[in-house]
Amino acid sequence: MPAVKPQFTNILLVVLLALTAWHAFWKPDPPNNQLRLVFTAEANGKDLVFDQFLYENPSGPGQFRVQNFRFYISNIQLSGEDGTYFEPDSYHLVRFGSQSNKSSIELNNVLLKSYSSLSFSVGIDEPANSSIEPRGDLDPNSQMAWNWEVGYKFVVFEGSLKMGESIQPLVYHVGFSENRRDLLFTRPIEEDLIGTSEVSFKVDVMKLFDSASVLNLAQLQSVKFDRQDARVLAENYSRMFSIEEN
Amino acid sequence: MADQRWIAAVAAAVTIGGGAFFTVRALPPDPTPVAGFSAPFVFGRFSVPQDNPLTEEAFALGRRLFYDPVLSGSNDRSCATCHIQRLAFTDGLPKAAGLDAEDLDFSSMSLVNLLWGQERFFWDGRALGLEQQALLPIQNPREMAQDLEGLVSELNGSRQYRRMFRQAYGDVSSENIARALATFMRMLISADSKYDRFLRGEAKLSEQEELGRKLFMAHPDTKASLRGGNCIDCHSQFLTSGFRDGLDGFSNNGLDRDADLPAGLMAVTGNPAHKGFFKVPTLRNIAVTAPYMHDGRLRTLEDVMDHYNDGVVVSDTLSPLILEADNAASPPGSFVGLRLTDNEKAAIIAFLRTLTDETFLSDDRFSNPFEGEK
Structure with missing residues (x-):
């Protein structure tokens, strides 16, 4: 029997090694699905309109206009039959303006096939709120930063209130780690996450002033550092969001 | 016969040498990334356009252009006329002086830390980036009143500029003038107050x-x-x-x-x-x-x-x-x-x-x- 050539043995060995390595490291790709969260700003059941005195003071005189409305959404989680997905570095600025009353967040690598519940926080967790490290949309040099000793504004509303000829400023800047609100939304059925899917939320700006507490904007024209007032608004903004069923 | 061989050898040498010279000139430039570039952590994220990385050659070219009156139509004012380093690249005037002896509409803006903050430029935000910004005062009839094609041919007439453009980008062009000026401006970082x-x-x-x-x-x-x-x-x-x-x-x-x-x-x-x-x-x-x-x-x-x-x-x-x-x-x-x-x-x-x-x-x-x- 002729001896096997040494080169031949080498090649065989390399192929075997490669096969072993491939076998050891190869795993089926986990599902890699996209979910887009679409936020639509509304008031009185219609698209929110900026810069016009269209909205009634919920509990007092005058009409108000919206000039700035934005907030942080963080720590988005999805849970389904095959587990829970936590978005890494999950800090998103959701902002609306006169050009668009929609704002969306894309989750690009959801490692789930389906989900039945979705949760996020309005505001920012304490470790991120007390840091100046830029993560996600957190930027200590942005409008949302108070200063590095205080942290971030979670929800910002600016506008004005018109009472007769008089135009008064409205400034609601709500922050402080204690005012983060965690929201959980459950779907009636397990929702597929194959490819790209979308989930829509309504954000009703009127609820900021008219839900858990009903505010008279003429009496409370600004909320910034007063802890009690900030907590009242936090209770209200936790009620601003609703998920739209398909 | 010997003479003919001699002539052939010289002709070959010239051809090879000349060919090599033109080949080297035609090669894409290989500029040096700005060494040891660092910025304060607290300034946050910044981005540089992919088609205009920060390089030493672009910076040197941009700096020269910034200070060169050749950029204006009558070769008498440069960017530095209204952007003076000692004044943090402003000019000390309420409004910049226009060519027509009338003031411009706005005050000259300071040029500092432009990699961060608002990405629109000018007081009214009319430029969407520094490359776009850089060419506007050059062409403005009340500022530098220079025609870009004219500027490109003027710069092409200078051996030093041809060399600097070649090392930084390639050709002398209005795009590359804008890129070089933008690079110089991006490098104006103040972080030692x-x-x-x-x-x-x-x-x-x-x-x-x-x-x-x-x-x-x-x-x-x-x-x-x-x-x-x-x-x-x-x-x-x-x-x-x-x-x-x-x-x-x-x-x-x-x-x-x-x-x-x-x-x-x-x-x-x-x-x-x-x-x-x-x-x-x-x-x-x-x-x-x-x-x-x-x-x-x-x-x-x-x-x-x-x-x-x-x-x-x-x-x-x-x-x-x-x-x-x-x-x-x-x-x-x-x-x-x-x-x-x-x-x-x-x-x-x-x-x-x-x-x-x-x-x-x-x-x-x-x-x-x-x-x-x-």
């Missing part, structure tokens, strides 16, 4: 400066007994410039009543809600960039403090944050202004003076390269 050293833990602020810093960083809230100068509502805490996001870096800060309000950002966006909005400038080196505001109407920092304290003029698009900020409790609508004490105003000015960066103002890398050649 007393405030920077304070942030790095290397310097201590005086009691007055520290009071000023606290007031700078606070929106007043009488209900929470917090006094504030309200500066941070428009000027970010570390950069002290306007905000980067969207159009957040533009605001109406109460200089004119509705009847006299200039278009500002509205001229660019067409949105009436932007009427009278101007770019929030950086406050870096603010003590050397007088006079102040888009039209240079305020002469001193004291005048600026007085404006925000009790000189704010109400108009429809005035920032609600300015309209609302007041250190004294009063019935809504009865007063517009900060109502700080004289001590507090002086403290804020003392803090603003900590933003002066002598290293930056005298940095040789940013100075006129022609002066070294004389």
Whole structure:
């Protein structure tokens, strides 16, 4: 029997090694699905309109206009039959303006096939709120930063209130780690996450002033550092969001 | 025969040499990335356009162009005519001087830390990036009045410029002029003021400066007994410039009543809600960039403090944050202004003076390269 050539043995060995390595490291790709969260700003059941005195003071005189409305959404989680997905570095600025009353967040690598519940926080967790490290949309040099000793504004509303000829400023800047609100939304059925899917939320700006507490904007024209007032608004903004069923 | 061989050898050498010369010239340039480039952590993220990376060659070319009067139509003014290093690249005038002996509409803006903050340029935000910005004053008939094609051929006439363009980018072209100027401007980084050293833990602020810093960083809230100068509502805490996001870096800060309000950002966006909005400038080196505001109407920092304290003029698009900020409790609508004490105003000015960066103002890398050649 002729001896096997040494080169031949080498090649065989390399192929075997490669096969072993491939076998050891190869795993089926986990599902890699996209979910887009679409936020639509509304008031009185219609698209929110900026810069016009269209909205009634919920509990007092005058009409108000919206000039700035934005907030942080963080720590988005999805849970389904095959587990829970936590978005890494999950800090998103959701902002609306006169050009668009929609704002969306894309989750690009959801490692789930389906989900039945979705949760996020309005505001920012304490470790991120007390840091100046830029993560996600957190930027200590942005409008949302108070200063590095205080942290971030979670929800910002600016506008004005018109009472007769008089135009008064409205400034609601709500922050402080204690005012983060965690929201959980459950779907009636397990929702597929194959490819790209979308989930829509309504954000009703009127609820900021008219839900858990009903505010008279003429009496409370600004909320910034007063802890009690900030907590009242936090209770209200936790009620601003609703998920739209398909 | 021997002569013929000799001639053939010379011809071959010339052909090979010449071929090699042209091949080398035609090779894409291989510029050197700017070595040891670093920026303060607190300035945050920045981005450089992919088609215009920061390189030593582009910087050297941009610096030369910035200081070269050849950029103007009559070869008598350069970018540095209105952007003087000692004045943090402003000119000390209320409004820049136009070629027609009339003032331009706006004051020359300081050029500093342009990698961060608002990405639109000019007071009214008409340029969407530095490459776009760089070519506008060159072509403006009231500023440098230069035709770009003419400029390219003028620069092509200079052996040194041909070499510098080749090393940095390739051809002499208007795109590459813009890229080089943008690179020079991006490298104008000021990060060694007393405030920077304070942030790095290397310097201590005086009691007055520290009071000023606290007031700078606070929106007043009488209900929470917090006094504030309200500066941070428009000027970010570390950069002290306007905000980067969207159009957040533009605001109406109460200089004119509705009847006299200039278009500002509205001229660019067409949105009436932007009427009278101007770019929030950086406050870096603010003590050397007088006079102040888009039209240079305020002469001193004291005048600026007085404006925000009790000189704010109400108009429809005035920032609600300015309209609302007041250190004294009063019935809504009865007063517009900060109502700080004289001590507090002086403290804020003392803090603003900590933003002066002598290293930056005298940095040789940013100075006129022609002066070294004389």
